[in-house]
Amino acid sequence: MRHEADSNGLSGLRVQATLLGGGVIMAGAELSVPPEQFTQIKEPELIPDRALQEEEEEETDNDGVCGVKEQSGSAGLEVESAQGPLQTTILEEVPELVLAAPEESERHILTLRTVHFPSEEAELQDLSWLDPQQEDEMQVTVSQAGGGVQSLVWLEEAAQQSLHQCVLNVQEEVYSLQEMEVMQFQLLEENVTRAGEDCKSAMNLEESTGSVKLQKGQEEEQLLAEGGFSEKAEEQFFLVEARPGDEGRDEIVLTFSNLNMEEQKEKPQPGQAHLEKPSTTKNQKKAKEVKRTFHCSFCKFTSSRVSSLNRHVKIHSTEKPHVCHLCLKAFRTVTLLRNHVNTHTGTRPHKCADCDMAFVTSGELVRHRRYKHTHEKPFKCSVCKYASVEASKLKRHIRSHTGERPFQCSLCSYASKDTYKLKRHMRTHSGEKPYECHICHARFTQSGTMKMHVLQKHSENVPKYQCPHCATIIARKSDLRVHLRNLHTYETAEMKCRYCPAVFHDRYTLIQHQKTHKNEKRFKCEYCSYACKQERHMTVHIRTHTGEKPFVCLTCNKCFRQQQLLNVHFKKYHDTNFVPTVYECPKCGKGFSRWSNMHRHSEKCNSGQEKPTTVEKERAMKRKPASPREPAKEDATAEEVSLMNGELYPGEMVPVDFLEAKTEGEDLEEDLTCDMILALMDK
DNA sequence: TTGAGTGCCGCCCTCTGCTGGTCTACC
DNA sequence: AGGTAGACCAGCAGAGGGCGGCACTCAA
Numbered sequence: 001m002r003h004e005a006d007s008n009g010l011s012g013l014r015v016q017a018t019l020l021g022g023g024v025i026m027a028g029a030e031l032s033v034p035p036e037q038f039t040q041i042k043e044p045e046l047i048p049d050r051a052l053q054e055e056e057e058e059e060t061d062n063d064g065v066c067g068v069k070e071q072s073g074s075a076g077l078e079v080e081s082a083q084g085p086l087q088t089t090i091l092e093e094v095p096e097l098v099l100a101a102p103e104e105s106e107r108h109i110l111t112l113r114t115v116h117f118p119s120e121e122a123e124l125q126d127l128s129w130l131d132p133q134q135e136d137e138m139q140v141t142v143s144q145a146g147g148g149v150q151s152l153v154w155l156e157e158a159a160q161q162s163l164h165q166c167v168l169n170v171q172e173e174v175y176s177l178q179e180m181e182v183m184q185f186q187l188l189e190e191n192v193t194r195a196g197e198d199c200k201s202a203m204n205l206e207e208s209t210g211s212v213k214l215q216k217g218q219e220e221e222q223l224l225a226e227g228g229f230s231e232k233a234e235e236q237f238f239l240v241e242a243r244p245g246d247e248g249r250d251e252i253v254l255t256f257s258n259l260n261m262e263e264q265k266e267k268p269q270p271g272q273a274h275l276e277k278p279s280t281t282k283n284q285k286k287a288k289e290v291k292r293t294f295h296c297s298f299c300k301f302t303s304s305r306v307s308s309l310n311r312h313v314k315i316h317s318t319e320k321p322h323v324c325h326l327c328l329k330a331f332r333t334v335t336l337l338r339n340h341v342n343t344h345t346g347t348r349p350h351k352c353a354d355c356d357m358a359f360v361t362s363g364e365l366v367r368h369r370r371y372k373h374t375h376e377k378p379f380k381c382s383v384c385k386y387a388s389v390e391a392s393k394l395k396r397h398i399r400s401h402t403g404e405r406p407f408q409c410s411l412c413s414y415a416s417k418d419t420y421k422l423k424r425h426m427r428t429h430s431g432e433k434p435y436e437c438h439i440c441h442a443r444f445t446q447s448g449t450m451k452m453h454v455l456q457k458h459s460e461n462v463p464k465y466q467c468p469h470c471a472t473i474i475a476r477k478s479d480l481r482v483h484l485r486n487l488h489t490y491e492t493a494e495m496k497c498r499y500c501p502a503v504f505h506d507r508y509t510l511i512q513h514q515k516t517h518k519n520e521k522r523f524k525c526e527y528c529s530y531a532c533k534q535e536r537h538m539t540v541h542i543r544t545h546t547g548e549k550p551f552v553c554l555t556c557n558k559c560f561r562q563q564q565l566l567n568v569h570f571k572k573y574h575d576t577n578f579v580p581t582v583y584e585c586p587k588c589g590k591g592f593s594r595w596s597n598m599h600r601h602s603e604k605c606n607s608g609q610e611k612p613t614t615v616e617k618e619r620a621m622k623r624k625p626a627s628p629r630e631p632a633k634e635d636a637t638a639e640e641v642s643l644m645n646g647e648l649y650p651g652e653m654v655p656v657d658f659l660e661a662k663t664e665g666e667d668l669e670e671d672l673t674c675d676m677i678l679a680l681m682d683k
Numbered sequence: 684t685t686g687a688g689t690g691c692c693g694c695c696c697t698c699t700g701c702t703g704g705t706c707t708a709c710c
Numbered sequence: 711a712g713g714t715a716g717a718c719c720a721g722c723a724g725a726g727g728g729c730g731g732c733a734c735t736c737a738a
Binding site for chain 3: 331332333336339340343357359360361364367368371372386388389390393396397400414416417418421424425427428442444445446448449452453456457472474475476479482483486487507511
């Protein structure tokens, strides 16, 4: 409902309501404020063919009436109630109303008269259906001061309600009329001297209902003190409340009950405001303070005041007359346009006194100062200690408590708590990798990942993280956390050493303990003093005591304690393709079947010669032997075989580099028994 | 009407932490 | 040779900071 009005606010209103029905009951309510607050208005002319209106007219003071007549067209305002489309139309072509030019100290008088509409579909602008003789037609007439505009507002209401509310905001030209029974509102003039007469009525009402509540303190008390209802009015009106709003805006809130109207629920129409239906019982005769909430039909906006709603509804309008000449973007106000143009020009008039930052709006500066300088955080979480500069941040934070995830991925079940995370998540579906390493051009989905990549791969002095419980140094803090979790976390269940009965409760201590077993000869022979580090060695050794020889040559039926001895035997005596290795003395060229023999010889041949390098040994090994050897004793132990073949001295250590060359990285920390060496040399 | 102040939404960023694949040493 | 476990690394999500922009309120 919009109505062009004078900017002069009305600080004083007198509401006079007349309910017409069988056995006409007239109610008049006069609400006034001290005279100095009044904006004087002129007395409107009443609709001429209504006798009862004339009666009201007789009760109305006419002083100060200027008698300016206006004709106005329909403003087409529709007011929606929660229960149904209560259409209120400001007709600009209603000659019955007369509004005077606004003058100081003028007062408003609303004369309310019930008129029932014939149907909801009635054309509001068409008054032909309105039979003045029909008592139950509804017509609400409001004439107001300010701009000399006269207004006829009526309600179309077919349903029956038990509670009725009418909100008239005179200055804002918003008349939200809800659940009115057939009534006619007419704004009449009132003067100060009249107020005292109505005071008694007002008191009567208050006494009869006991629930006329004032919301705005002393000023409203004064309103009630100076205005009031007739004694008859209290039978029909239970709350007539005038609320001088902020900034001089006036609202008149009329709440009616005992009118036996049914609820009517229809969907709101665009542009219609609606009110929450107060919860009251039917036929209630006591006035109640009704909490009024105005809802925008286009969005979730609500306001306690029609004026706010009316201003808000404008944002849904496409009317944006202020166009940016640079980008053609349109704005509703000049201020918005100016701020916008500043974003083009880089003009930032609001400079921070504590740093070099500057902003387009003052609000941005204030927020910046809170973030960077004052650290004021007015928005505090009630659950935890979190506080934020902005309310939206607190709202976002609250979701971490509630688990609310309003932003659902359309491609999977993921839902995010804010829009950015959803957007970032969508890269996992699109494969987009917007961040590129400027050195190796590797691409990443998140900037943080790319940053870590550059730090770890392309930076010097990369920070390392020292484990507080061991000597481990880890490149990433998160991996250190994994390290701590895996190795240094206390485990309730005992972890047993695999070599001894010791038990531990964290993996690191267990591993460290087990390493202590590594170099000890923990396998001890039960028949002699022999000990070794590996179980397989002990197995072979035990056969020297038991005489077991499980490996049999299929050609000559010779038996051996070890597979390797059998292999050596077979190659030497049954494999015609076998070519034994010959080691030649680098000085004299004499050949030997074992390197150790050649080495012993070479020491005699050249006492100052060092042991050959690995390359020299490999070169020597590639030479062909002159002839097959004598067979060794088949039943000898490995040590015995070696000794008999003259390969090893008792207790001689084999050069590690030689074995490394032969074994290609096998674990050389193991005990090297003769059979192992033979096996290695057979490879 | 204007400007300060406020509220809200959106965008982008950083920091943080978890997860799973890969590499490597060790057994 | 194969299994295991720890370090390394990229992917990904949670949480929050900071700012841009605009609508709205309110007082001058």
